[in-house]
Amino acid sequence: MTTTLNPRFTFETFVVGAANRLAVTAGRTVAENPGSAYNPLFIYSGSGLGKTHVLMAVGHAAKAIAAQLNIEYLTLDEYVEAFHAAIAAGQGDAFRRRFQNVDVLLVDDVQFLTNRKEMQAELLRLTEALQQSGHQIVLASDRPPAEIADLDERLISRFSGGLVVDMGIPDYETRVAILRRKAEERGSSFQPGVLETVAKLEYPNVRELMGALNRLIAFQAVNDMPINEEAARKVLGIPGTGDEGRGKGAPPPATPASSGDEFSQFLSDVTVTVGKAVEAWRARVAEAVMRWEGEGYRTGRLEKLLEQETPAAVDDAIAAYVQDVERLKALETEVAVLDPQAAGEKVFRDPDHMDQAEAAAAKVRAGAAPPPAPSGAFPFDSFVVGDSNDVARNAARDVISKPGKKYNPLVIVGRSGLGKTHLLNAIGLELAKKKNAVVACLSTQQFVDELIAAIDGNRVDWWRARYRRATALLLDDIQLLAGKERTQEELFNLFNQLVDADRQLIFTAPAHPNTLEGLEERIVSRLEGGLVAEISDPDKELRRNVLERLLTNQRVPIEPALLDYLADRPIDSVRSLTGIVQRVVEAAAAQDAPVTAGLARDVLEGAPPPRRTTGLRTSGIVVSSAGGVRSREKMVWDWPASGDRVIEDLR
Amino acid sequence: MSLVNFTAREITCKIVYYGPGRSGKTTNLHYVYERVPETRRGRMVSLATQTDRTLFFDFLPIDLGQISGFSTRFQLYTVPGQVYYNATRRLVLQGADGVVFVGDSQARQLDENIESLQNLQSNLLEHGVDVRTMPLVMQYNKQDLPRELILTPADLDDALNFRSVPSFPADALHGRGVFETLKGISELVLKKLATGSPAA
Numbered sequence: 062m063t064t065t066l067n068p069r070f071t072f073e074t075f076v077v078g079a080a081n082r083l084a085v086t087a088g089r090t091v092a093e094n095p096g097s098a099y100n101p102l103f104i105y106s107g108s109g110l111g112k113t114h115v116l117m118a119v120g121h122a123a124k125a126i127a128a129q130l131n132i133e134y135l136t137l138d139e140y141v142e143a144f145h146a147a148i149a150a151g152q153g154d155a156f157r158r159r160f161q162n163v164d165v166l167l168v169d170d171v172q173f174l175t176n177r178k179e180m181q182a183e184l185l186r187l188t189e190a191l192q193q194s195g196h197q198i199v200l201a202s203d204r205p206p207a208e209i210a211d212l213d214e215r216l217i218s219r220f221s222g223g224l225v226v227d228m229g230i231p232d233y234e235t236r237v238a239i240l241r242r243k244a245e246e247r248g249s250s251f252q253p254g255v256l257e258t259v260a261k262l263e264y265p266n267v268r269e270l271m272g273a274l275n276r277l278i279a280f281q282a283v284n285d286m287p288i289n290e291e292a293a294r295k296v297l298g299i300p301g302t303g304d305e306g307r308g309k310g311a312p313p314p315a316t317p318a319s320s321g322d323e324f325s326q327f328l329s330d331v332t333v334t335v336g337k338a339v340e341a342w343r344a345r346v347a348e349a350v351m352r353w354e355g356e357g358y359r360t361g362r363l364e365k366l367l368e369q370e371t372p373a374a375v376d377d378a379i380a381a382y383v384q385d386v387e388r389l390k391a392l393e394t395e396v397a398v399l400d401p402q403a404a405g406e407k408v409f410r411d412p413d414h415m416d417q418a419e420a421a422a423a424k425v426r427a428g429a430a431p432p433p434a435p436s437g438a439f440p441f442d443s444f445v446v447g448d449s450n451d452v453a454r455n456a457a458r459d460v461i462s463k464p465g466k467k468y469n470p471l472v473i474v475g476r477s478g479l480g481k482t483h484l485l486n487a488i489g490l491e492l493a494k495k496k497n498a499v500v501a502c503l504s505t506q507q508f509v510d511e512l513i514a515a516i517d518g519n520r521v522d523w524w525r526a527r528y529r530r531a532t533a534l535l536l537d538d539i540q541l542l543a544g545k546e547r548t549q550e551e552l553f554n555l556f557n558q559l560v561d562a563d564r565q566l567i568f569t570a571p572a573h574p575n576t577l578e579g580l581e582e583r584i585v586s587r588l589e590g591g592l593v594a595e596i597s598d599p600d601k602e603l604r605r606n607v608l609e610r611l612l613t614n615q616r617v618p619i620e621p622a623l624l625d626y627l628a629d630r631p632i633d634s635v636r637s638l639t640g641i642v643q644r645v646v647e648a649a650a651a652q653d654a655p656v657t658a659g660l661a662r663d664v665l666e667g668a669p670p671p672r673r674t675t676g677l678r679t680s681g682i683v684v685s686s687a688g689g690v691r692s693r694e695k696m697v698w699d700w701p702a703s704g705d706r707v708i709e710d711l712r
Numbered sequence: 713m714s715l716v717n718f719t720a721r722e723i724t725c726k727i728v729y730y731g732p733g734r735s736g737k738t739t740n741l742h743y744v745y746e747r748v749p750e751t752r753r754g755r756m757v758s759l760a761t762q763t764d765r766t767l768f769f770d771f772l773p774i775d776l777g778q779i780s781g782f783s784t785r786f787q788l789y790t791v792p793g794q795v796y797y798n799a800t801r802r803l804v805l806q807g808a809d810g811v812v813f814v815g816d817s818q819a820r821q822l823d824e825n826i827e828s829l830q831n832l833q834s835n836l837l838e839h840g841v842d843v844r845t846m847p848l849v850m851q852y853n854k855q856d857l858p859r860e861l862i863l864t865p866a867d868l869d870d871a872l873n874f875r876s877v878p879s880f881p882a883d884a885l886h887g888r889g890v891f892e893t894l895k896g897i898s899e900l901v902l903k904k905l906a907t908g909s910p911a912a
Binding site (some may be wrong): 324328 | 724744747752776777779827887891902
């Protein structure tokens, strides 16, 4: 039913001149961005000026760019015929569906809609459907929509709603170019001046121009001799023109020029002059205006060029404009990743205010909520070292001095309460001190939650971008990834990207990665690829060091007996140790007694301390005398051992 | 009047045929009018007395159609040549993009030619236009008259064409030189457009 595209009718074989340049530019734009630039595109011109050629060229060009596109070319008559056949066969719906699935629909000879009410309704429906689904429709007619007799107002407004361009009679230069190309295609050559003579005739369309050329080709072939300018005139029935008087003191014309062709001659002369004088640069500017306006960019700068009297470096100005537009596109793309909403802002469509666009992009970049930073509560020098965590601490030092180079990733494993989180944050704080560092340090749970929120808000790209910017990624409690398939997938990709870019990765886990359940093999193998540093149960030396620090912090005078007693307590983590010290110190405060080994023994082994009615609570929150919370991080650390807590709860 | 309207993509050239009375300005326009296809020309407006002397002015709009994407129009005007219609002449000159000075080649009309040229200069000045910046061509009309009555183009150039602008010998009644003149002035006007400085 539909006509196949004539392979000769491409943009490459179309001779572009001022009269059809807009139509060709619009056609190319549409082929490059079907459905987005001008939809519908309505091309009209007199017969024989290349509508069908451009229409098919759009199809070819669109196909060349995206081969999968479903492109259909047909004349209105073919469309009508197909419709009637479909209706007769009871396949009206199938017919509609078929055309609604066309990506680029090219309809020729739309002027024949006159007096076809039912086809107008059908085409209106189709145009609406295609537009709604973002499919392109290109129409060609021999007159503008408003001049098609008896055409439905709604169709007129539809057709006029996209872009309506006309193709005029090609100017002299274009005619010469067309003639030269066609003569070449047919393997004919003419003496200089012959084609120019033909081009000077004002044929109403290219088809008749071709007819004239054909006559010359035939004449030349029959007579087997090259035709000259004078003979060409005779063949085409043009009277000779007199010499043109020109310039000061020019001799009078030999014969008075009195033929009716004088006006045509004058017209083609003026056309050449106008072409030389005006069009070259203005047409280029107008094209650029049309193109970028169609893509939604502001073109004030180019329009100002048109208003100028003296075109200075127009091409440079257009090139600069295009460069700015490209920059805007790049900025918009970048911003779209960081913040999809901000990408829609007008500043990214205004090449006249590049500084604003740059500023807006910078703002988005800076404000693209930086990934969570390490907690300031865990300075590196407060991390107490002993044999049991020496390996991890040294690994941490190496990582800090050569992030991304030495151990990547570093996985710190150990039971709960041994200081993994402290060490992780401490490393993060050190890494963050480096220039331009963006350290992401957070719990795996938070990481998962953020991803879920991003998926929910359709901002996964933005979420990814946040972490891709990180110079170091530190995740606490990696075992929480178990069963979180999507997060594992994202982490896997992020992991690879960061490692490739020599960015440091550090994880903590309660046990060696290969013992963690629910983690994908590819994650486990990557975790094992760096260094797995274990923190074991605190040794006595470590316990003493921790106690010394804790007691010093509590301003408790350090008695060797107290230190020995507390260090020998059967505890399995630094966290428990902290809890013990806390309890003893509070008990002492309650009893208004000094902290001694005896008191500690009473508190930890003997009768429970009397209940206080006011002041400090033993829930683990240390309340300063001023009433403020001294350290939020103590919230988790200071819960008493479970046995003690049960007793307290009973009270 | 602006020569080029970029918003509407229009070029409108206003060309004024200037010269002493009876030099053949209206004849020029009539000849052009006859040669322009009907579809291209507007109604020629001509206000003339019973003795065929232009009382007010002639106006011939010509639509050259789309040229290089610009819809191009020429507006041809003549001024009344008689000395006492100076106000009308000045009015018609306003906004002209180019001037054709139609001189009478008859030797006895030389003074009228000179007077009219001076009048052109002063009227342009009234509009703040220096005649040297205005596109101008000379047409020496009535070259078909017996040689003993007329001056040669070379003589007329010497006498009138101080600026050495393009000059065209013509026989407007029979059309010789009419379109050449029009083409000559058109080129100057359009070239001026290209080089930038706006026409008055």
